[in-house]
Every structure is written in structure tokens, then in C-alpha cells.
Amino acid sequence: MLSVSNLTYRVGGRTILEDCNVNIMDGWKVGVVGANGAGKSTLFKLIAGDLHPDNGHISLNERQTFGMVRQDIPVTDTPIIDIVIHAHEELSELLKAAETETDPYKIGDIHMRLAELDAYSATSRAAILLTGLGFRDDQLQAPFNALSGGWRMRVALAAALFVQPDVLLLDEPTNHLDLEAIMWLEEYLANYPHTLLVISHDRELLNICADHIVHVENQEVTLYTGNYDTFERERAERLAHQQAQFEKQQAQRAHMQAFVDRFRAKASKARQAQSRIKALEKMDLVDAVIAGRSLRFSFPQPEELSSPLIAMRGVDVGYTEGKPILRRVSHNIDMDDRIALMGANGNGKSTLIKLIAGKLGAMDGDIVRSGKLRIGYFSQHQTEELDVTSTPYLEMYRLIEKKTGNVKESVVRAKLGQFHFSKDLADNTIASLSGGEKARLLFALMSFDAPHILLLDEPTNHLDIDARQGLINALNGYDGAVIIVSHDPGMVERVADRLWLVHDGEVKNFDGDLADYRRFVIQQRRERRSKERARQKEEETAPAEKPAQNVNISALRKRVEKAEKEIEKMTASKEKLEADMASPGFFNDSARASAAQKEHAAVSEKLAAAEALWLEDQALLEEHNLRKA
Numbered sequence: 165m166l167s168v169s170n171l172t173y174r175v176g177g178r179t180i181l182e183d184c185n186v187n188i189m190d191g192w193k194v195g196v197v198g199a200n201g202a203g204k205s206t207l208f209k210l211i212a213g214d215l216h217p218d219n220g221h222i223s224l225n226e227r228q229t230f231g232m233v234r235q236d237i238p239v240t241d242t243p244i245i246d247i248v249i250h251a252h253e254e255l256s257e258l259l260k261a262a263e264t265e266t267d268p269y270k271i272g273d274i275h276m277r278l279a280e281l282d283a284y285s286a287t288s289r290a291a292i293l294l295t296g297l298g299f300r301d302d303q304l305q306a307p308f309n310a311l312s313g314g315w316r317m318r319v320a321l322a323a324a325l326f327v328q329p330d331v332l333l334l335d336e337p338t339n340h341l342d343l344e345a346i347m348w349l350e351e352y353l354a355n356y357p358h359t360l361l362v363i364s365h366d367r368e369l370l371n372i373c374a375d376h377i378v379h380v381e382n383q384e385v386t387l388y389t390g391n392y393d394t395f396e397r398e399r400a401e402r403l404a405h406q407q408a409q410f411e412k413q414q415a416q417r418a419h420m421q422a423f424v425d426r427f428r429a430k431a432s433k434a435r436q437a438q439s440r441i442k443a444l445e446k447m448d449l450v451d452a453v454i455a456g457r458s459l460r461f462s463f464p465q466p467e468e469l470s471s472p473l474i475a476m477r478g479v480d481v482g483y484t485e486g487k488p489i490l491r492r493v494s495h496n497i498d499m500d501d502r503i504a505l506m507g508a509n510g511n512g513k514s515t516l517i518k519l520i521a522g523k524l525g526a527m528d529g530d531i532v533r534s535g536k537l538r539i540g541y542f543s544q545h546q547t548e549e550l551d552v553t554s555t556p557y558l559e560m561y562r563l564i565e566k567k568t569g570n571v572k573e574s575v576v577r578a579k580l581g582q583f584h585f586s587k588d589l590a591d592n593t594i595a596s597l598s599g600g601e602k603a604r605l606l607f608a609l610m611s612f613d614a615p616h617i618l619l620l621d622e623p624t625n626h627l628d629i630d631a632r633q634g635l636i637n638a639l640n641g642y643d644g645a646v647i648i649v650s651h652d653p654g655m656v657e658r659v660a661d662r663l664w665l666v667h668d669g670e671v672k673n674f675d676g677d678l679a680d681y682r683r684f685v686i687q688q689r690r691e692r693r694s695k696e697r698a699r700q701k702e703e704e705t706a707p708a709e710k711p712a713q714n715v716n717i718s719a720l721r722k723r724v725e726k727a728e729k730e731i732e733k734m735t736a737s738k739e740k741l742e743a744d745m746a747s748p749g750f751f752n753d754s755a756r757a758s759a760a761q762k763e764h765a766a767v768s769e770k771l772a773a774a775e776a777l778w779l780e781d782q783a784l785l786e787e788h789n790l791r792k793a
Contacts, residue, residue, distance in 0.1 A: 165189055166211070166331055166359065168385070170220035173203075173210060180206050182383040184220070188376075190330075193353070193360040195370040195392060198380035200598060200628050204363045207380060208232070208333050211361075224331060231329030233320045233337070241307035241728070244299070244319050248290040251323035255281050293322040295689070296348040297341065298508060305786070310728060312735075314340040325352065334362040338369060339625075342509040343651045344685050350653075365628045367392055368653040392629075460634055461583040461604060463642040464614040469534050472496035473616055473645060474520060478529035481519045483742070484768045488527050489515045493671045495664070497617065501645040504660035506674060506681055507667045513649045516666060517541070517621050520647065540615035544622035545743050547602050552595035556585055556605050559594070563609055583608040599626030607635075617645045624652045653678060720785055727778040734771040741767065 166188040173181045180203045188194055196204050209215040211222055212232055224230060237247060250256040258281070262274050278284070291304055297318045308319060317340040324332065334353075338346050346369065353360060353373040361378075364370055370377070370392035377388040377395035388395040474497040480488035489512040497503070497520070505513040518524040519531070521541040551559070560579055565571045580590045583604045594602065603626045611618065618639070624632050636658045639646055650656055656663075656678055663674035663681060674681060741760055 165225065166361075167223045168211075168220070169223070171210065171217050171222065172219035173206060173215065173217050179383055181210075181380075181385070184383075184385045186378060186385050186387050188331075188359060188361065190359055192376050193356065193374050194362070194376045194378055195374035195395075196361055196363045196378045196380065197370070197392070197395070197629065199630070200600065202380045203383070204380050205335055207385070208335055208361070208363065212333065228330035229327075230331045230333075231324055231327050232333040233317075233324045233335070235320070237308070237316065237320055237323070239309045239316075241309050241725075243305045244308050244311070245287065245290050245294060245304040247308050247319055248294060248323045248326050249286050252281075252286075252327045255283055255286065259283065290322070290326055293325050294319070295692075296345065296352065297322055298345040301692075307728065310732065312739075318345070328356075328358065331359045331361070332356065334360070334364075336363055336365070338364065338366050338651065341651060343506065343653065343656070344508045346651055346653065347682050347685055348689070365624075365632065366652060366654070367629055367632070368657075460637065461607070462638050463607070463611045463618065463644075464579075464582065465642070466538065466614040466616045466644045468643075469499060469536060469616055471498035473499060473534050473537055475532045476519075476526075476529070477531075479519065479526045479531055480528040481515060481524055481526055483515075483524075485527065487768075489669065490519075490666070490671060491669045493519075493529070495671060495673075497645055497647070499616065499643075499645055501647070502639075502659055502661045503645075503647045504656045504663050505647065505649045506656075506663050506665050511666045512669070512671075513666045514543075514621055516671060517543075517619050517647065517649060520617070521619050534616075537617070538613055538615040539617045539619060540610040540613075541619045542606055542610050542621060542623050544625055546606050546747075547599070547626060549747060550594050550602060550605070552593065554594055555591055556580055556594065556597075556608070557590040559605070559609060560590075560612065563612060567613065579612050580605075580608055600628060600631040603627055603631070607638075615644060617647065618642065620646070620648045620650070622649055622651065624650055624655055717785070720781055724778065724781045724785055727774055727781065731771065731774050731778060734767055734774060738767045738771060 168184055168186045168188075171181055171184040172179070184207075196207065198204050206215065210217055212230070234251075242250075255278075258274055258278050262271070262278065265271050265274060282289075291301070294304055295301060299315075299318070308316065311319065321334075321337055321340075324334070337349065341349065346366070350369050350372045353362065353369070356373075360373070362369070362373065372391075374391050375389070377390070377392060379386045379388065379395065379399065388398055390398070476493050476495050479490075479493040481490050481493065482488040493516070505516060507513055515524065519526065521539055522533075523541070557576060557580065560576045561571055564576060564579070577587065577590065585605070585608070589597075589601070594605070597605065603623065607623075623635060627635065632652065632655060636655060639648075639659050646659060648656070648659060663676070663678075665672050665674040674684075676684070741763060744760060
């Protein structure tokens with residue numbers, strides 16, 4: 165059992181948590197929720213021992229193991245599957261000892277303990293975790309330092325899951341995952357065999373995985389039994405009861421105070437008046453329910469256009485001439501469409517969004533747009549590109565001035581007001597805004613002219629549960645078309661009524677809902693694993709290959725290292741170019757856009773060639789290492 169008793173924690177004189185008490189029983193799966201800044205991550209750090217309380221204590225059964233996702237994995241060239249396996253420190257030490265120990269008795273003890281830890285299936289278990297989180301089988305031996313930050317976090321999550329501690333803490337585990345990986349993680353965590361505490365803004369994950377909710381609010385923690393929907397219902401009932409009690413008590417106090425005011429000066433009633441004064445002083449006051457800040461906002465409504473707004477016929481699209489990412493795309497977009505783009509990361513969802521937005525042209529085929537069509541485009545990268553020294557008012561003012569040349573302060577304030585920006589908030593610097601407020605500012609900027617289509621590429625990355633619900637309500641009240649890419653299943657389920665599957669270079673209608681898509685993803689994974697097992701079996705039974713030609717191993721290692729550095733540099737250049745190309749107004753400068761596209765094509769070609777050579781040399785090196793072993 166994890167026990168938190170009378171816990172108080174302060175920072176610089178400000179109280180974050182005060183006199184908190186909660187007991188987490190073994191095997192519970194607990195969702196930890198609350199507004200941004202309420203103290204959820206602080207609570208985790210206190211439990212982990214990274215912070216020390218000012219008062220109270222946290223206790224855990226001393227025989228139980230504890231774990232969370234590491235943020236400090238050394239950036240080495242170790243294969244990612246080995247990073248995951250070696251995260252289990254005892255298993256890693258035993259495997260090393262098994263290779264060097266000479267005492268036969270100790271060797272027996274080591275192998276007995278390895279059997280208890282199921283060491284002989286470690287590689288298979290690590291592979292299942294990594295492929296579940298989105299890695300392909302052919303990537304499992306890739307060096308850790310070749311991965312981007314988001315993929316490194318997936319490895320760190322796989323490592324934490326592989327260890328399977330008795331108490332596992334996960335802080336926003338879905339932040340770097342796509343929808344397919346989240347679906348897998350939901351199923352895995354729902355069946356996690358030990359105690360789990362997870363901070364998440366993903367309502368669906370909390371409904372599937374959690375059997376208890378800890379709510380952090382007003383420096384306190386409150387435990388609820390059930391999943392997130394149950395918590396919301398019970399909390400609403402509790403708040404309604406508290407407000408009713410407050411109103412009843414206030415009426416009672418007002419009645420008693422009126423009696424005191426009327427009769428305290430009369431000798432015949434003085435004793436009764438004094439009695440009521442004492443009763444008022446002793447009354448244990450019920451707090452009024454403080455209404456949370458409303459997160460309602462709305463998108464401006466466009467005038468109706470005849471359908472289709474966009475017609476695509478046999479369109480090829482990509483970044484490198486002759487190498488389209490998507491081929492033969494043929495779809496219409498109508499005024500009343502609500503479409504979610506499905507498919508694993510890297511299949512071309514963002515590319516399709518850029519095509520629809522007009523930020524990428526068609527390499528082949530035809531795309532026809534309505535003459536009066538206006539499009540609002542939200543990209544997950546735009547939050548980082550805001551001018552933090554500016555204010556929401558100035559950004560909206562400049563945008564309207566650029567488009568119309570005529571700006572009134574009242575119009576600017578009204579546009580921002582639709583997205584819950586008061587005058588004070590609109591005049592604050594963007595640097596002082598929270599992640600959710602920056603996202604709402606981008607919603608305001610992208611929809612200021614009442615677009616007919618809203619394109620939303622991962623719009624929920626910086627939103628908490630309440631803000632996500634606010635966005636869902638705003639989209640469901642909007643009269644134009646919505647096309648969304650989101651890793652939030654709740655967002656997809658509540659907004660979209662059509663699914664397009666972006667997979668293997670194609671865009672197809674998916675016949676079914678999100679539940680059907682879950683089953684489709686699970687079936688695909690099973691088939692992929694089945695093919696992989698069949699391939700491994702063939703390799704094991706295949707006749708031994710001829711000995712490889714002698715190679716200069718020292719030179720080969722240097723070549724591999726040099727190639728890895730070049731690949732890392734070219735990947736960074738490619739990602740920067742793509743971020744630039746996705747920025748608002750980039751394609752307005754045709755000369756700049758043309759130069760960037762040519763540079764992107766050249767970098768992509770060099771990167772592909774470098775990766776091919778690296779794979780060849782890496783295969784030779786691994787073959788040499790296997791022969792040596």
C-alpha cells in the first residue's frame with residue numbers, strides 16, 4: 165500500500181499541497197487529475213523522493229519496487245532494444261554476471277534467479293513493448309542516439325513498462341504517441357498486474373484504465389472510486405450538495421442575524437438574542453462552491469457554399485519530385501463533413517492536411533477548390549512559433565490589418581472574446597500565457613475570417629481535459645467542415661463522423677467507427693507479428709550462409725560512426741525545412757518556397773542514400789560481431 169499522510173509542500177512561501185491524505189491499495193489503477201498547475205507533478209515528485217515534504221510523510225511497503233519513466237537515459241549508440249532490457253537493473257547485472265562467473269554454485273544461483281525473472285523471454289517482451297509503441301521490427305537494433313526526442317521518450321516509456329515495478333508512476337504517457345500507440349497503451353495499462361498511478365488529460369485512457377481517481381485541487385487531494393466519467397458525475401453531485409448546504413446555512417444565518425438585529429436592544433429578548441449570537445459564532449461554516457473559469461469558446465460561422473468545397477482527383481503529393489508520399493488521392497470535402505485522418509505517424513496525415521490547406525501543391529492529378537473558399541489551418545508546431553514578446557491583441561490586430569487594411573479595436577476585442585480572452589488577458593505578453601491559452605489564441609487567429617474548413621493537426625497537445633471539452637463543444641457548434649488529426653480518441657469519437665485511413669501511400673474511406681478501427685489496428689499488429697515470427701523461423705531453419713568476405717573492421721566502425729553523424733545532421737536540416745514550409749504564409753513568397761522545396765528534395769535524396777549505405781555497413785558490422793560471439 166502507498167500511504168500519503170498529512171502531506172504539506174511549499175515553494176517560496178506558496179503552498180502547493182496542504183495536509184493531504186490518501187491511501188492507494190495494492191493493484192489499484194489510479195488516474196491523477198486536476199487543472200494545470202494544481203500540483204499533480206509535484207505530488208509525483210514527492211512520492212518518487214525527488215522532492216521532500218515540509219510536513220507529513222509518504223510510505224511504501226519496503227519490499228515493493230517503485231518506478232517511473234526516466235528522463236536521463238544516456239544518449240549512446242546502444243540498440244534501443246538493449247536500452248529497454250538493461251532498464252531492469254537486476255536482470256542486467258545477472259546477465260553480465262552469467263558471462264563472467266566461474267564458481268559453479270554461484271552460476272547455478274544466477275541461472276535460477278534468471279529463470280524466476282523470465283530472462284529468456286526478455287528480448288521478446290521488450291520487442292512487444294517497442295512495437296506496441298510504434299517501432300517497426302527492423303528498427304529495434306537501431307542506435308538510441310539516432311532517434312528524435314519524441315521517439316526517445318517512447319523508448320523510455322517502454323523501459324519503464326518492461327521493469328514492471330510494483331508501483332508505477334506515469335506522467336502524461338501519451339504525450340509523444342500517435343493514436344495507434346495510445347490504443348495499444350490503453351489495453352496494456354488496463355491489464356497492468358501491479359499498482360499504477362497515471363497523470364493524464366486523456367479522458368478515454370482514464371475511462372479504460374483507471375478504477376480510482378485522485379483529484380488535486382485547492383491544495384488538497386480527494387479520492388474517488390471509479391473511472392473518469394464516474395468521478396465527474398460524483399464530483400458534480402458533491403458540489404451541488406455543498407452549494408445547497410451553503411445556501412441553506414446562509415438563509416439560516418440571515419434569519420438568526422435578523423432576530424439579533426431586531427431584538428438585541430429589548431430587555432425581554434436580550435437573552436434570546438445573545439443565544440443566537442453565540443450560535444452564529446459557533447456555526448461551522450460551509451464554503452460556497454467557487455465556479456471554475458468557463459472554458460467555452462466558439463468559432464465564427466461561415467456563409468454556406470455549395471458542395472464540394474474541394475474535389476481531389478488522382479492527386480499525388482509529397483516533398484521530392486517523383487517520390488510522392490500519397491498517390492492517387494480522390495476525395496471530396498463538403499460543407500458538413502467531419503473527417504478524422506487515421507494512420508500511424510509517418511504515413512502522410514500531415515502531408516494530406518498541407519495539401520488541403522494549399523501549402524503543398526499536387527505533383528499529379530487535379531484539385532479543384534470553391535472560388536470563395538476560406539481555410540483555417542492549425543498546426544502542432546505553431547505554438548512554438550508565436551512571438552512571445554507580443555500580445556494576443558497585437559497579433560490579432562496585425563492579422564486583420566494585413567487582410568483588410570482597416571482595423572477597429574472593438575472588432576479585435578470581439579474576435580478574441582469569442583475565445584475567452586478578456587481585455588487583461590489579451591493585453592498580456594504571449595510569454596505569460598499557459599499552453600492552453602496559447603492554443604486558444606491560435607484557434608482565434610486561424611478562424612478570424614470565419615473559414616469554411618477547419619484543418620486541425622494535433623490541436624489538443626497543450627490542452628487539459630476541460631479545455632479539450634471546450635474545443636469539442638466549439639467544433640460541434642461550428643457549421644463548416646472539420647478535418648482533424650488527433651491522438652486523442654475522445655476528440656475523434658466526439659467530433660468525427662467519417663474516418664479516412666492514410667496508409668501505405670493511399671487515402672481510403674474507413675468503413676466503421678473508432679471501435680472498428682481499434683479492432684483493425686489490433687488485427688494488423690497480430691498479422692505483422694505473425695509474419696515476423698514466420699520470417700525468424702525461416703532464418704533459423706535456413707542453411708548456413710557462406711562466410712562473409714574479410715573486411716577491415718576498424719575502418720568499417722569509423723565509417724558507420726561517420727554515417728550516423730551525417731544522418732543526424734541531415735535529419736535535423738530536413739525537419740527544419742519542413743517546419744519552415746509549414747509556417748503560415750510561407751508559400752506566399754514563391755521564390756523562397758521554390759528554393760526551399762529544391763533544398764528539401766536534395767536533402768531528402770542525400771539522406772536516403774546515406775541511410776542505405778549506413779544499413780549496408782551496419783549489417784556487415786553486426787555479421788562480424790555475431791561470428792566473433
